Amino acid sequence: MINALVAVAMIICAIQAIRVKKLLSAALWLAGCSAMVALMLYLLGAPEIAVIELSVGAGLVTVLFVFAINIIGDEKPVTEPGIPPLIAWALVILSIGILAYLNLPLLSEVIPDLAEIPMASTTIWTDRMLDVILQIVLIFVGVMGVINLISDSKAKEKNQ
Amino acid sequence: MTNIPMIIMLAVLGLVGVGFYALLATRNLIKVIIALQILVKGGLLAMVLAGRIQGQVMVGQSMALTAIVADTIVAVVGLALAVQVRKHHGTIDLKQLTKLKR
Numbered sequence: 403m404i405n406a407l408v409a410v411a412m413i414i415c416a417i418q419a420i421r422v423k424k425l426l427s428a429a430l431w432l433a434g435c436s437a438m439v440a441l442m443l444y445l446l447g448a449p450e451i452a453v454i455e456l457s458v459g460a461g462l463v464t465v466l467f468v469f470a471i472n473i474i475g476d477e478k479p480v481t482e483p484g485i486p487p488l489i490a491w492a493l494v495i496l497s498i499g500i501l502a503y504l505n506l507p508l509l510s511e512v513i514p515d516l517a518e519i520p521m522a523s524t525t526i527w528t529d530r531m532l533d534v535i536l537q538i539v540l541i542f543v544g545v546m547g548v549i550n551l552i553s554d555s556k557a558k559e560k561n562q
Numbered sequence: 563m564t565n566i567p568m569i570i571m572l573a574v575l576g577l578v579g580v581g582f583y584a585l586l587a588t589r590n591l592i593k594v595i596i597a598l599q600i601l602v603k604g605g606l607l608a609m610v611l612a613g614r615i616q617g618q619v620m621v622g623q624s625m626a627l628t629a630i631v632a633d634t635i636v637a638v639v640g641l642a643l644a645v646q647v648r649k650h651h652g653t654i655d656l657k658q659l660t661k662l663k664r
Contacts, residue, residue: 404573405566409573416577416600420584430650432596435577439603442570443626447619451626455606458630463599463637468642470593473596474648484656490586505575505608509567510615525620526627529622533628540635547638551645 405445412438425476429467436460470551570611575603591654595640602633637657 415435421430436459444452483490526534581601588594606626613622648654651662 405569409569409576412573416580416603419594419596419600420580420588420593425590426662428593428596432599434602434604435600439607442573442607443610446570446607446610446614448614448623448626451610451623451630453607454627454630458634459599459603463634466638466641467592467596473645474592474654479605484589485586487587492577494579494583495570497582498575501578502575505571506568508572508615509565530624531619537628537631540631544635544638547635547642550642551638561567 405442408445409436409443412442423473425471426468429464429471432467433460433464436463466548466551473551567611570607570654573613574604574608575598575606576610577601587616589656591644591656592641595644596612598640602629602636606630606633617650 413436415431415438419431419435422428422431437456440452440456442461443449504554574577581597581599581604585594585601585647588597606629608618609622609626609629613619613625616622643653647659651659653659
C-alpha cells in the first residue's frame, strides 16, 4: 500500500518537474522526486543507498541547480516543444512498451527475504574495486565542474 | 497481498517515460538536465530491484551507488556547461543554439 502511494507521489513530482514553467520550481520538484525515490529504496531494503540518494540527489544536486539558475537567471519560458509532440509521444510509448514487454514477465510475485547479506563494505571494497576507482575519477571531474561554476560567478561579479 | 515488484516496476516505467519525453520535447538546457536526472532515477530504482529479486543484493546496490555518483557529476558538468553557454551566447534555448553559426 505504502509502496503504491510513494510510487504515485514520485511520478507526480516527476511530471510536475517537467511541466512547471519556472526553473526554480522545477528544481524543487526534482528534489521532491529524489526524496520519494530515496523512500522507495529504503522500503526496498537498501538503506545505505537511500541515505546517499537523499543527501546527494535531494541535497547537493538541488543546491547546485539553485546556484546555477541563480547565475543564469530565469529565462522567459519557451512554449513550443523541440520536436512535434506526436512523434515524441510515439517514441515514448514505443520505448516504454518494449521495456514493459521485456521486463514485466521476469518479475516474481514476492520479493525474497533478505537472508544472509554480506557486509556492504566488503562487497564494495573487494568485489567491485573498479567501481570505486571510477567513482574517485568521477568525483575529480565533478570538482572541476564545481570550480568552473564558481569561478564563472566570480568573473561575472567582477565585470559588474 | 499487493505485488510490490510490479508496483516498483511500473514506477520505474513511469519515471523513464516522463524523463524520455522531457528529453525529447524540451528545449531549455536546464530542463534537459532535469530530464536526465529523472531518467537516471528510474534506472537506479530498477538496478536495486533487480539485485533484490535475483538475490544478489550487494551487486545491485554498489552499481546503484556508482550510478548516483555518475548522475551527480553529469548534473554538475551539465550545469557548468549551461552557465558557460549562457555567458557566451546569451541563451540556453537549444533550437537557437543549433541555429548559431560559429
